[in-house]
Amino acid sequence: MAPEQPELLKDLGAEDVQQVLAIGTRIALRSGASLFQLGDPAERLFLIERGRIRLTLPMQVRGRQEDVVVEERTAGQTVGWSALIPPHMFTLAATAPLDTELIALPREELRRYFAAHPTVGYQITLNLAVVIGHRLQLFQAMWLREMQRTVEKHSA
Amino acid sequence: MEMLLMAVCLSMFGLAVTAMAFGAATRPDKSSAPAQPELRPAKALAPARFFADHAAPSQSPGMRVPTEVLLAQIENHVRLEQAAAQSFLESPSHAQLHTKTTSALVN
Numbered sequence A: 001m002a003p004e005q006p007e008l009l010k011d012l013g014a015e016d017v018q019q020v021l022a023i024g025t026r027i028a029l030r031s032g033a034s035l036f037q038l039g040d041p042a043e044r045l046f047l048i049e050r051g052r053i054r055l056t057l058p059m060q061v062r063g064r065q066e067d068v069v070v071e072e073r074t075a076g077q078t079v080g081w082s083a084l085i086p087p088h089m090f091t092l093a094a095t096a097p098l099d100t101e102l103i104a105l106p107r108e109e110l111r112r113y114f115a116a117h118p119t120v121g122y123q124i125t126l127n128l129a130v131v132i133g134h135r136l137q138l139f140q141a142m143w144l145r146e147m148q149r150t151v152e153k154h155s156a
Numbered sequence B: 001m002e003m004l005l006m007a008v009c010l011s012m013f014g015l016a017v018t019a020m021a022f023g024a025a026t027r028p029d030k031s032s033a034p035a036q037p038e039l040r041p042a043k044a045l046a047p048a049r050f051f052a053d054h055a056a057p058s059q060s061p062g063m064r065v066p067t068e069v070l071l072a073q074i075e076n077h078v079r080l081e082q083a084a085a086q087s088f089l090e091s092p093s094h095a096q097l098h099t100k101t102t103s104a105l106v107n
Helices: A014-023 A107-116 A118-155 B002-026 B035-044 B046-055 B067-090
Strands: A025-029 A034-036 A044-050 A052-061 A064-074 A093-095 A100-106
Touching: A014 A100, A014 A107, A014 A118, A044 A052, A044 A107, A052 A100, A052 B067, A064 B067, A100 A107, A107 A118, A118 B067
Parallel strands: none
Antiparallel strands: A025 A100, A034 A093, A044 A100, A052 A064, A052 A093
8 A cells, every 4th residue: 555544544443444445456557548437437436556547627629629637646545436426427537647556445335334334434434525625625726716817817 | 640530530420320320210200190090990999809819719829839738738737726726725815815827828
């Protein structure tokens, strides 16, 4: 794993961490490989063990669709939390810009584990809320900055 | 004596040339006077050009930039904006939220 505890498993005991990780399966992506596409069903949550994942959104650039990087996630971080949030569809595309290893945690197995271990489920849900909350705040600030520029441009 | 006279003549000639050049540079251009009213319609047409820019993006200056460069600028812009947003989240304030960007995409 990454030198530090993965953000999703923060503040869990070592035994709980091992049990949660045992639910998952290890995935190796070659450089340039796709992890998921926008609109795909989100059945699994991913913990990046090594490497990097680029999250992109499609943008029309000069009449051509281009994938524009909106975020990069590195070892220890979580990707694909849409797996736990309805309607369970990925809202971004994810690719590996270099050889990357991840642990894929299937949603249904996670739910069953949370039901059997509510304390662990609660902690992971809190950790997930931090990840989602941070993304929300970040993009809210970015959106407001863009809006400010638009307002300045049109009121000049 | 002859050398002195020659130097004086050359100096006078140089002074005359300089004075003529200065006069030409500072003289009001009579031909520009009728051009002044022509500026008004140009200003009046400015909003129309603004909308025309949207209708004809092929004439925007951004088209001169190769697509690869434009994509790199977009990516760099996103990184800069994320860094700016991150700074705002670490220390929320109005000033932090609206710091100016150095992104080539918007400057």
